[in-house]
Amino acid sequence: MSNSHSPSTIEIVNRNLAVRYARERRFRRLGLAAVLSGFAALIFLMVTIVGDGWRAFQQGYIELEINFDAEALEIDDPADDDQWQYADYTSLIRSALRERFPALQTRKEKKLLYSLVSPGADYQLANMLVENREWLGQVQRVRLPVDDDIDVLLKGYVDETLPEDERRISNAQIELVKGLKSSGEIALGFNHIFFTAGDSREPEQAGIRGALIGSFLTLVVTLSLSFPIAVAAAIYLEEFAPRNRITDIIEVNINNLAAVPSIVFGLLGLAVFLNLFGMPRSVPLVGGIVLTLMTLPTIIISSRAALKAVPPSIREAALGLGASKMQVIFHHVLPLALPGMLTGAIIGMAQALGETAPLLMIGMVAFIVDIPAGFTDPATVLPVQIFLWSDSPERGFVERTSAAIMVLLFFLIAMNAVAVLLRRRFERRW
Template sequence: MTDQPLNAIERMATVKQERLNARLKQRYNRERRFKAYGIASITGGLAFLAILLITIFSQGIPAFQSSFIKLDITYDPDALYIDDASDPEQLRFADFDNAVRQSMLERFPEVSGRNDTRELMSLISTAAGYTVRDRLIANPDLLGQTETLWLMADDDLDLVLNGTIDRNLPSDERRVSDLELEWIDDLLANDDIERRFNTTFFTRGDSRDPETAGVWGAVVGSFYTLVVTLALSFPIGVAAAIYLEEFAPKNRLTEIIEVNINNLAAVPSIVFGLLGLAVFINFFGLPRSAPVVGGLVLTLMTLPTIIISARASIKAVPPSIRDAAMGLGASKMQVTLHHVLPLAMPGMLTGTIIGMAQALGETAPLLMIGMVAFIVDIPQGFTDAATVLPVQVYIWSDSPERAFIAKTSAAIMVLLGFLALMNLLAVLLRRKFERRW
């Protein structure tokens, strides 16, 4: 009689144990699947990031090299239409392109006819004449003499050498004709073409010709813009965070301010550009496409980020620090400035640099204030017309010239380098000023 209930209890226990084991197995299977999904998503994200970086670098590396053609330039007074190389007025109207043209025709004496001459001159950059001019200005004694110069080649020649233009395609499907390919082969066979590091890319501003276009103007414009942004956003953001966290009364007004600050951090950046256009340019009359206006617009955009990060850093300071300082007789201001602020400064600096990195990569708000203009000259001040690196990337990516594809990728590489340096600076500053308690 007693064995039957015991067997029933054992069977029920066995069933419960089997159900428990089944549920545990399902739970473990879900955990393994979740882990697998997480690993797959991370792996996929890293793979796409690697593909993106490889694509950018593979397309951008050719922009760091440029081709030069060796020519014997004769500074013939009759061809240049000058007789005094020290006269700035004569040099201003001298035909240095004619000197380059005569040198190319001497190098290829078989060329005749207007069309063939035009194709021959398409191998040399339009900046070659300026190089010859600069040489004569620096050495007036060269007038009437001949010297060998390495002059910059056209971007199409670069595209042929780096394989971007497939020379095996039919002539009507490529920009370079068969005759131009023969001249290029002749120059290569005689070592009259040399590949060099493209210093022009890092020393000049924008240009209509890809081979002479550079990012230095955009780099300087970005520097001036970020200086204005940092000079305004950091002190204002830190002061606002200290006031809201340490001194502001907790009432309806401060709650509305806090909600608006959090909402402003999510506002699309182009809205700040419209605000800058309406207020700083139309109302105050500040110059369009100037770093000072760009800095003001980016200050409005980065302030919410800096205030939020600064408040989080202040909240992270233990209350015991405040209580100990006030127990020793320190005032509220002394507690904040001498104890709370130094301990919160690493987080504030990190948030500020992250906000500055975000500002460095912004394009939309700067387009609204005219920083999309074609700027050739290097800006010399905060009120000069300028552009910035993201806008330069946007301009080049919209250009129909194939050589600007490499320029665009190279400019992105420079921008990524700046962002990496700013994030590295954030880490170093955090380690330097971080205090443990």
């Protein structure tokens, strides 16, 4: 038999082995390629955002010698705050510009000159003078933000080889700026306006402070509502709930709500809180309530996991010493489960911080310049601010959108890092 020509099993296997191993290697490489393409997407995203955005942390400033002449400002009664606030600062800036360039006399040339400085610079000047009242009657060198077109030029985004009428900046402006740049009167500096101002129609005057405060107020409402409610619900479901229909319905509901699209929560907020209860539009209070409903399932699920991780021996020991069931939970189980619950809450808050869609529904997309001072002031939040700016075509806003995204991602990373640290610090193996 052994001399027959039918191949033995081992021969068949050996013959195919090379092909099978090649297939094995291919499959393995395919898997690695999938993982790496995920990373590639992540890195591409990050590089684009950072590459677009880091320049927004810089802003062009022009140094001017401003003569704070009391007569020109028409401040005759220093005790009257309105006079300080509403004086004509624009003409002060203009005369300073004219004095710097006495040669430019025609209307057109002057207009060119005035276009260097941001149209909102008079507010900055007013604030400077109000803070340093002794400047009145003196000549001071101050730094004012330049117009966003000039800012874009300073950052090198303007293609000077284009024909003049296809650019937003004329050759004369470019010459003017080059002169000022070489004398050091125009320079890029840290963009503090971005962190201290509210929204604005002018890119160089727009900041994220209003959105940051709005986000903070909204998250305060969300956290103070969702954490206690989620912990209470988790305690009930994990420790008290009898196995019956109602409990089943609650559990199914929680699991489903975790997967309901966030925009549906926005519809709920619009129909119930705004229309039915007549709550005001675009305020952090309503935004916080809507986000509470949205994040509750997440926090409940992680809180239940934390409660489950506490070993039954703790409960039995406490019960054995005569504690009531409520005392067992609130005195012994809850403190042990709290770090895990907090971790879940922070992750839920990170989710709420990045959420946009439901807040659009309850009107938090309004253009709001003022910085909110309370839970019932109109406000916007950071992701919505990003959404609003992303619609603006100006280069300055594209840059600021990316910068706002960087700030948002910074906060998200910080929150997740805290969650990880908390878990490491308090994690217990029983």
